[in-house]
Every structure is written in C-alpha cells, then in structure tokens.
Amino acid sequence: MRSLNAHLLLFAVLPQLMTVHGTLSPDSQKSKGKPKEANVLRGPQDNDVFDLGLVSPEPLAKDILVNHRAYFKETGMRRFNGTTLGYVTPWNSHGYDVAKMFAKKFDIISPVWLQVVKQGNGYAMAGTHDIDAGWLTDVRRKGKLAHNQRTVKVFPRFIFDHFTDRDIKLLLSNAQERTKVNDVLIKCCKDNGFDGLVLEVWSQLAGRIDDNILYALVLQMAKEFQKHQLRLILVVPPFRKDTGNLFGEKHMEKLYKHIFAFSLMTYDFSSVQRPGANAPLYFVRKAVETIAPPGCPDMEEKRAKILLGLNMYGNDYTPDGGGPITFSQYLDLVKHVKKHLTYDERDVENFFEVKNEDGRHIVFYPTLYSINERIKLAQELGTGISIWELGQGLNYFYDLF
Numbered sequence: 355m356r357s358l359n360a361h362l363l364l365f366a367v368l369p370q371l372m373t374v375h376g377t378l379s380p381d382s383q384k385s386k387g388k389p390k391e392a393n394v395l396r397g398p399q400d401n402d403v404f405d406l407g408l409v410s411p412e413p414l415a416k417d418i419l420v421n422h423r424a425y426f427k428e429t430g431m432r433r434f435n436g437t438t439l440g441y442v443t444p445w446n447s448h449g450y451d452v453a454k455m456f457a458k459k460f461d462i463i464s465p466v467w468l469q470v471v472k473q474g475n476g477y478a479m480a481g482t483h484d485i486d487a488g489w490l491t492d493v494r495r496k497g498k499l500a501h502n503q504r505t506v507k508v509f510p511r512f513i514f515d516h517f518t519d520r521d522i523k524l525l526l527s528n529a530q531e532r533t534k535v536n537d538v539l540i541k542c543c544k545d546n547g548f549d550g551l552v553l554e555v556w557s558q559l560a561g562r563i564d565d566n567i568l569y570a571l572v573l574q575m576a577k578e579f580q581k582h583q584l585r586l587i588l589v590v591p592p593f594r595k596d597t598g599n600l601f602g603e604k605h606m607e608k609l610y611k612h613i614f615a616f617s618l619m620t621y622d623f624s625s626v627q628r629p630g631a632n633a634p635l636y637f638v639r640k641a642v643e644t645i646a647p648p649g650c651p652d653m654e655e656k657r658a659k660i661l662l663g664l665n666m667y668g669n670d671y672t673p674d675g676g677g678p679i680t681f682s683q684y685l686d687l688v689k690h691v692k693k694h695l696t697y698d699e700r701d702v703e704n705f706f707e708v709k710n711e712d713g714r715h716i717v718f719y720p721t722l723y724s725i726n727e728r729i730k731l732a733q734e735l736g737t738g739i740s741i742w743e744l745g746q747g748l749n750y751f752y753d754l755f
Contacts, residue, residue: 398427402753409722415691422748430458434755437461437738444484449745456752457497462507464552469515477535479542511552526567536578550585557591560600576612585614592620592641606645610656617740621665626675631701632665642735661740662732666747668719680746684719702727726754
C-alpha cells in the first residue's frame with residue numbers, strides 16, 4: 355500500500371498557484387515500453403483472465419496493454435448470478451458493440467436515450483431519434499438463452515428535462531399531471547417494445563422536498579406501469595457525509611414492494627476538488643448496508659433489488675485539476691508505467707503516477723482486480739450490479755461477469 359495524501363494534497367493546492375495544460379490526445383508521445391502491435395491480443399481467446407493469471411492486485415502495465423482488447427470466447431458464460439444491468443450512452447458507440455458481444459451476461463440493458471419535456475399544457479418524449487430498433491433486435495437475439503427462453507430486457511433511462519420550478523411543482527402536487535406523464539411513458543414503451551424504464555429523479559429532488567411528495571411521484575408511476583406489465587427501476591444516491599442520507603432504510607421500506615430494482619450510484623466518491631479513489635470498497639459496502647442493514651426485515655428481497663453501481667471510467671488528476679477519463683485516455687497514460695500499478699489496500703483500487711509531455715498525472719481507473727473485488731462484494735451482500743457504462747471499460751473486463 356502506498357499513501358496518496360501528500361501527492362493529492364499537492365494536486366489540490368497547485369491549481370491555485372500555477373496553470374498547466376493537461377490535455378491528453380491519441381497523439382501523445384509514445385513510450386519505449388509500449389508493446390508492439392503484433393503482440394497485442396484481440397478478440398475471442400481460448401483462456402479467460404483467471405486462466406491467464408491477470409486478476410492481480412498489482413497488475414503489470416504491459417499485461418494491460420497486451421490483453422485488454424481480448425476476451426474469453428465463451429461470451430455466454432456467466433460468473434455472477436445476480437441481476438446485471440448495463441447502461442449504454444449514444445455518445446459512446448463502443449457500448450452498443452459491448453452490449454451485443456456480451457448480451458448473455460446482462461439481464462437488463464439501459465440505453466440513455468429519453469427525456470420527458472413540457473409541451474404546452476401536456477408532456478412529450480424527447481430523444482426518440484436515438485432509439486435504434488435494429489440494435490435492440492440484435493441485443494435481444496444475442497441475449498437469448500435457448501434452455502429457458504430468457505432474453506435480455508430493455509429499460510431505457512429517462513429524465514425530466516428543461517422543467518422549470520413551476521413545472522416541477524405542478525407535477526409533484528397534481529395527480530392528474532402525473533397521469534399525463536405516465537401516459538406518455540407507457541405509450542413510448544408500448545410503441546418501442548421496452549420492458550420498462552429507469553427513472554433518474556431522486557438525486558435531483560431529495561432533500562429539497564418532502565419525502566411523501568417524492569413517494570407519490572414514484573409510486574403512482576410504478577403502479578400505473580404495472581397495469582401494463584411494465585416495470586420501473588429507480589436510480590438512487592449512496593450515503594455521503596456531505597449530503598446526508600438522501601435515500602436510506604426508510605425509503606427502501608416504503609418503495610421496495612413496488613419498484614423492480616434500485617440502481618445505486620456507488621461511484622464518483624472523489625472529484626478534482628477532492629482527489630482520490632473512484633469508489634472505495636468500504637464506501638460501496640456502507641452504501642448498501644445503509645439502505646438494507648444486516649438483519650432488517652426482508653433483507654434478502656431488498657438487497658436482491660439493489661443494483662450496486664460499478665464505474666467503467668476513471669479519473670486523471672493533474673496540477674490543473676484533470677477530470678474523468680475512459681479507456682482511450684487511460685491506455686495513453688498507462689503505457690508510460692514501467693512496471694506494475696500501485697494497489698491501495700484501504701480503498702481496494704489501483705492507481706499510478708506518471709509524468710509525460712503534458713505534466714504529472716495521478717490516475718485511478720478500474721482494473722480486473724478492483725472490479726472482481728466489487729463483484730465478490732455484491733455476491734456477499736446479495737445484490738445485483740449496474741455498470742456505468744459499457745463503452746467506457748476494457749473488453750477483458752467482461753470475463754469477470
């Protein structure tokens with residue numbers, strides 16, 4: 355284990371003292387240690403990451419660079435038996451390919467497509483231009499299991515977009531307005547063959563309005579969905595010291611019998627203002643146990659509905675701040691690491707420090723080991739998993755699921 359406190363404190367102070375350009379690009383200077391393209395494995399392989407001994411707490415950078423594009427040929431084999439949801443975004447096209455390649459590993463795919471908007475005295479669904487019917491057919495076909503006819507379900511995520519405070523107040527205070535919204539949502543599902551929807555609203559409103567008003571919005575929607583054989587997944591925030599318990603045991607008790615699943619956002623623990631691990635393991639555990647504590651009534655049923663969030667992106671901290679990174683930026687940085695990545699035993703995450711032509715970087719990004727430890731935690735706690743998002747990670751990550 356290596357302490358990061360001094361390095362991260364330095365990075366937090368430097369932006370006040372100096373300005374350094376930290377932009378990364380695919381044309382960054384090549385490291386002498388980068389593997390030759392001929393040695394880089396791609397596509398389906400006879401051995402998985404466990405057979406190859408790649409799930410290590412201190413992985414070698416060269417092993418990441420050589421193996422990350424490969425994956426085990428039996429893409430239908432599942433290691434994790436809980437509910438697994440994968441988010442796909444229209445701004446990251448690789449996620450569409452991942453959803454098809456590993457469709458049998460997912461129970462639910464959630465494309466981030468839809469927004470409910472105000473239209474005169476009513477409501478309309480925006481974002482429908484992103485709906486890709488051909489891709490949906492492909493995902494369902496590839497996700498079908500012959501022995502039980504099960505196939506992957508599609509639950510697009512939606513938000514309320516460009517709502518004024520007056521619009522929100524009207525929606526929350528008037529059951530007829532909520533019915534108008536629900537009618538738009540149900541029609542969209544029926545027209546496009548969706549199995550349900552993922553609602554992201556709790557984080558935006560919790561703490562600002564009375565819980566009972568939020569319950570009314572969510573429960574009315576869930577119950578009206580159920581009349582049409584549709585299901586609702588609710589995105590919920592984790593416990594944080596700075597925001598308090600916006601979604602806790604009492605909320606779970608009120609909602610769990612009516613909500614299909616809860617997508618728990620157990621990531622974004624750190625930021626450029628507070629650099630560090632993306633999702634410390636102790637933080638992830640506490641988030642689940644805050645919602646469904648050990649020994650609570652119907653604990654197993656509640657936890658089975660919690661989809662523990664896994665981030666497939668990382669963070670690159672630089673003297674001028676830095677920010678989130680996905681696989682391409684990560685690979686441009688990790689090629690500068692000469693040996694292995696550093697392992698933080700407390701957070702159960704890997705990081706590395708490098709200095710290139712852009713300056714200094716402290717990089718946190720998921721590894722096979724860190725992801726596997728979170729999958730093991732989900733198995734221990736009896737939860738499912740939600741992945742944000744499929745196009746941001748490395749192909750060999752999916753051997754773990």
